[in-house]
Amino acid sequence: MRVLMFGWEFPPHISGGLGTACYGLVKGLDHHKQEIIFVVPKLWGDEEPLADFVNASDVTLDYREKKFKSIWKNLTYLEVSSFLVPYLGPEEYQKFTDYAIHDRVDLDESIFTSKYAFSGKYGKNLMEEVSRYALTAAQIARDRDDFELIHAHDWLSFPAGIAAKEISGKPLIAHVHAxxxxxxGESVNPPVFEIEKAGMEAADHILAVSHLTKNTIVNKYGIPAEKVSVLHNAVLDASIIKSKYQKKVPEKIVTFLGRITFQKGPEYFVEAAKKVIDRDPNVRFVMAGSGDLLNRMVDRVAELNIASKFHFTGFLKGDDVDHMYAISDVYVMPSVSEPFGISPLEAVRHNTPTIISKQSGVAEVLVNAIKIDFWDIDAMADAIFALLHYQSISNMFKELGSKELKRLKWEHVAERLVKTYEKILAEKS
Structure with missing residues (x-):
């Protein structure tokens, strides 16, 4: 089977879990001998050759295609905002738009060129790039007839998936990662909501990364439940990582690793840290990541007078992430709303006992982790204290977690996805 797949990023150039999930899925599909045409706004040249990659920045548009005009008319959200950036909280979003709104360009002039140099990032011209990506997708779908269906990942690629479907008539799968x-939260950005909803409505089938996400799709977007199936994320390698990296401090280390934004619940981690340190001052807490709530978290740590035991590392990538997991005695993911959450699986791979919020998709597949409500800082603090001070409990989670990983592989996920592909094609034929 040959699939035309649209994403926004691909390792090693990623900013979060979306690129990691795309990599795992493509590698799993490659394991099952599926052929993937993977389109990204910008290729960097060092991507692992797992697919037939297409660099959208190299595609030349031919505006003699009449359908381009109808596709452009449907991209009305561009008129609402050309400076929207994903993953910003309401506070940082407001600051960003205050200056970005004064720095717009003539959109028609920039969009309607024969070639377009995508940044491949999440900058102030993001919505312009999303629009051009859709037009480019139409061109790719028109030029190539060697695919059987279309698979688009998240809202940034949904307009591209819709455009490719309009040109080719091939079925579309919308994959919702978040x-x-x-x-x-409830303060949604209307342009993004409308793009998501349009993508879900246009799709022949929707994949959700968890039942939690499926419920949101059904209840918030009005999509029939039978149109949505759940495809959980996984890990690339189920083996336990035995790192030689050693921590340089005698205290136990408790880690939060992720975007420091509303969604990830960093404030609950800080409040729980205070409770643990009050009971045992010989513990260090680490918040690894960046985001719009970072300054607020630094201020709160100072207010609580725990700064000598609380560390902010900034954004980590590559080996630094592995080193952080390796020196951690407990990993905590207190997300307010986490569609899935791959990081706890990575923590388990490093033999690190894990605490996750019940409001996460990974809680549906990771049995051997302590699960708490994100808002229950007393329960979070008690769980952290127990894992740090009762070695038998910590060892139990390490042993059971390593066994559990073996059933959470991307090739298993890809096998289920191939069956979904086959079912959709059978229904269309």
Whole structure:
């Protein structure tokens, strides 16, 4: 089977879990001998050759295609905002738009060129790039007839998937890794919500990374439940990582690793840290990541007078992430709303006992982790204290977690996805 797949990023150039999930899925599909045409706004040249990659920045548009005009008319959200950036909280979003709104360009002039140099990032011209990506997708779908269906990942690629479907008539799968409700709570950004909803409505089938996400799709976007199936994320390698990296401090280390935004619940981690340190001052807490709530968290740590035991590392990547997991005695993911959450699986791979919020998709597949409500800082603090001070409990989670990983592989996920592909094609034929 040959699939035309649209994403926004691919390792090693990623900013979060979306690129990691795309990599795992493509590698799993490659294991099952599926052929993937993977389109990204910008290729960097060092991507692992797992697919037939297409660099959208190299595609030349031919505006003699009449359908381009109808596709452009449907991209009305561009008129609402050309400076929207994903993963910002309401506070940082407001600051960003205050200056970005004064720095717009003539959109028609920039969009309607024969070639377009995508940044491949999440900058102030993001919505312009999303729009051009859709037009480019139409061109790719028109030029190539060697695919059987279309698979688009998240809202940034949904307009591209819709455009490719309009040109080719091939079925579209919309893969939802996160919704605007996960990123922003109830204060959703209307343009993103409308793009998500349009993508879900246009799709022949929707994949959700968890039952939690499926419920949001059904209840918030009005999509029939039978149109949505759940495809959990996984890990690339189920083996336990035995790192030689040693921590340089005698205290136990408790880690939060992720975007420091509303969605990830960093404030609950800080409040729980205070409770643990009051009971045992010989513990260090680490918040690894960046985001719009970072300054607020630094201020709160100072207010609580725990700064000598609390560390902010900034954004980590590559080996630094592995080193952080390796020196951690407990990993905590207190997400307010986490569609899935791959990081706890990575923590388990490093033999690190894990605490996760019940409001996460990974809680549906990771049995051997302590699960708490994100808002229950007393329960979080008690769980952290127990894992740090009762070695038998910690060892139990390490042993059971390593066994559990073996059933959470991307090739198993890809096998289920191939069956979904086959079912959709059978229904269409």
């Amino acid at each position: 919704t605007e409700y996960d990123r922003s």
